[in-house]
Amino acid sequence: MATWGYGNDNGPATWVKSFPVAAGTRQSPIDIVPTAAKCDTKLTENPLTVNYSPEPAMELCNPGLSVKANIKSKSVIKGGPLEGEYKLEQFHLHWGSADKQGSEHTLNGKMFPAELHLVHYNATKYSSFGEAVDKPDGLAVFGIFLKISDKPHQGLKSLTDVLSEVQYKDKSINIKQEYNPVCLLPDNINKYWTYLGSLTTPPLCESVTWIVFEEPIEVSEDQMKAFRALCCGECGSAPIVDNYRPPLPLGNRQLRASFQ
């Protein structure tokens, strides 16, 4: 059974064969057109709140198509478009082979070099990520654009400095220093777009309330090079690059904005 990926033979255009929901009506990512978004004051009446805690020994792993940090501590979000409390499960990234591409969501058709996803599950209604992953109100994912600057991102530096230790598939390490994922969020989390969508990788479940922040976080070119040095398999395998799904039609979904 051919496993899905981002190549010509197993990439996004082929996923519908094994995952028919790929042709569904609430798929992600989408192109975000700010002028088409409806400013919804309900989003600000009940502001999005983030209550993240420090991770004592955060596990960083290379599952083969991205790099992922698994969260054990109680880090939760609520408010904004969300009903109930959502618990942080993991975060990971998508990036390009060059700065001109890499993000999954686009902004007026523009791709960013990378996009960070912080994945939460509805802990009010479900007892685990696994139970929540295929429920329409199961997940909430923060989408954060990365843009290039001459300074490295300090919060990401604790991770990019050790990526060489998870260069190959199925490698994992523990980040020694205590790590609070709140350092990954942009300064202003009150300006975001939100819509009902899906996982952007198989099984593509239509279970995600997406919250995409307007403010990108800034990373250095060297940090991007560190992501691009990760390998899909063992020593000598291809680098993990262009692990992004291109945007899908918004269809008759409403894109809401938390700001004017």
Ligand SMILES: NS(=O)(=O)c1ccc2oc(=S)[nH]c2c1
């Ligand atoms: N890229 S993403 O939409 O944030 C996302 C988040 C969680 C996931 O769990 C599985 S399985 N695939 C996933 C994709």
Ligand SMILES: [Zn+2]
């Ligand atoms: Zn993702």
